[in-house]
Amino acid sequence: MSDLRTAAREAYAYALPLIEVATTRQRGQALGQRMGVFAHVRSLANHKHRAVTTPNTDTLYSTAQVDLSAGPVTITLPPAGDRYLSVALMDAYTNNFAVLGTRTTGPDGGTFRLVGPGEAVEGWNVVRSPTHHVWVLARVLVEGPHDLEAAREVQAGLSMQGPPCEAPGPYADRNAGWRDYFASAAALMAANPPPVTDLAILRRMAPLGLLEGFDADRFSEAEAAEMEAGVAEAREAVRGGGGLGGTQFVDGWSYPDARLGDFDQDYALRAAVALGGLAALPPAEAMYMQAEGPGPRRLFDGTKAWRLHFPADRHLPVDSFWSLSLYEAMPDGQFFFCDNPLDRYAIGDRTPGLTRNADGSLDIWIGHDSPGTEREGNWLPAPAGPFALFMRAYLPRPELLRGYYRMPPVELA
Structure with missing residues (x-):
């Protein structure tokens, strides 16, 4: 039965991207998308x-x-x-x-x-x-x-x-019970066969029978309990997987794994991104960097005042643009914009009213309360609770891609 628990844990994470894309497709269909x-x-x-x-x-x-x-x-x-x-x-x-x-x-x-x-x-x-x-x-x-x-x-x-086609599905979502979740995973894998380079993990998942057509009724109550435990472990692991930013931080920021957006056999990263950063671009197109907060899940507290300071000679090296986005943190590990008095959800090199200091440096003020009228052009409003900060750098230059350039940390103001 321990094999079933391990298989369920690995299969949940392996199938999560399939499930999340199917869920996104179904939401679009509900809105009339063809x-x-x-x-x-x-x-x-x-x-x-x-x-x-x-x-x-x-x-x-x-x-x-x-x-x-x-x-x-x-x-x-x-x-x-x-x-x-x-x-x-x-x-x-x-x-x-x-x-x-x-x-x-x-x-x-x-x-x-x-x-x-x-x-x-x-x-x-x-x-x-x-x-x-x-x-x-x-x-x-x-x-x-x-x-x-x-x-x-x-x-x-x-x-x-292209030729007309019918939408597949419906499929279960990520919160479904193990029966429906794995039945949907099996159907999605049948429609989109895994690559041969996934054979090792597919063999570890074999006790579930996903590739043969999932039959939930063949498992005993004890086996079902093992699978439920494996799914619960996987959900917890995925929520703590780091999403876009990963889990390794350097000077207060995480930097994307080279495999982001094209994951090869890094199934844990792929699952974490499906939950916390679905449809992320690969680093050559855009680099996503998460700031390290002092709270649980590396989050910041919006009731405190924070500052991000770019020295005059350390601005972000990009060939397109950069943008710092602030997200309210959801209990399930997802991130969304929050309502605020400026209707400002991100701040970047194109933000109207953004001003640099006399020496060419740049300060961004972050928090729930206004930093003052004279600083509001550089203010990124936060909720009065936990939030996350993600920097997007589009078409990053080689020094950013290769790690020669590092972001300055976000500090208490």
């Missing part, structure tokens, strides 16, 4: 947006769920010029197998053919997915309120064409 068609979010995220954990408020999102078992899909990117644009293509296990856009395909747009595994299609513009189910997530930079309409025009140039 398979194989871009749904454009025409406004920036705020405290009311709670569909996906750790959202950003710097870019407009466009999202599409695709089933390539029905045939190839054509994706068109518009010319974006100097504006940051990325179109992430994620397989069913949340690996970014390609990112189209500013960094990779350039500023002039283009048309690309997305094909499934085993599809006999070739060409310079063909992108092959490892799984039939693909989540396409586009981000279009908004420079500020004055730029929203121009960003929407670029967003409107994104399009997708």
Whole structure:
């Protein structure tokens, strides 16, 4: 029975990305989103947006769920010029197998053919997915309120064409009991077979019979108790897994694992990101760094005043932009924006009214209470409770990617 407990623990974490993507797809369907068609979010995220954990408020999102078992899909990117644009293509296990856009395909747009595994299609513009189910997530930079309409025009140039297909499911969510959770995991794995490089963990999960079609009724009460215990252990481990930022901190900040966004065999990292940072980009596209707070789960207390100070010669090295986002911490390990008097959920190099000190340095003031009228342009409001800070650095330069540059710590003001 100990093998069942271990198998259940590993299988819960292994399948969590599949489950989270399916849950996201089902939420979209409930809002009328169709398979194989871009749904454009025409406004920036705020405290009311709670569909996906750790959202950003710097870019407009466009999202599409695709089933390539029905045939190839054509994706068109518009010319974006100097504006940051990325179109992430994620397989069913949340690996970014390609990112189209500013960094990779350039500023002039283009048309690309997305094909499934085993599809006999070739060409310079063909992108092959490892799984039939693909989540396409586009981000279009908004420079500020004055730029929203121009960003929407670029967003409107994104399009997708392909054969009609029905949405799969329904599937259980991450809080379901072990019976429904593993039944859904088995169905999702059948539709999106794991790669051969996962054979080692699949053998450890074999006592559950997920690849043969899960049959919950074949387990005794004692075996069911072992599986419940394994699932409970996995849930606790995933909640403490660090999400976007990881668990290792240097001078008050965590830095992304090189495998973020394309996880290889790091199933623990993949599960933690599925819970705490679903759809994260790989570091070459954007680096996500979490500040280390003194409280439980490395969180900060909004009733205290905090400061992030960038010396004049230590500004973030990026080729696009940077943004510091503040999130209210949820008990289940997820993070969302919180309501505040400035309607400000992030602060960055494009924030209107942001001012530097006379010597060129930069102070960002963080907390529930205003730091004073003269500092409000540099204020990032917090809830009167636990919160997390994440820095996003888009198109990081080599010194940031390779660890030569380190963020200054967040300190009590």
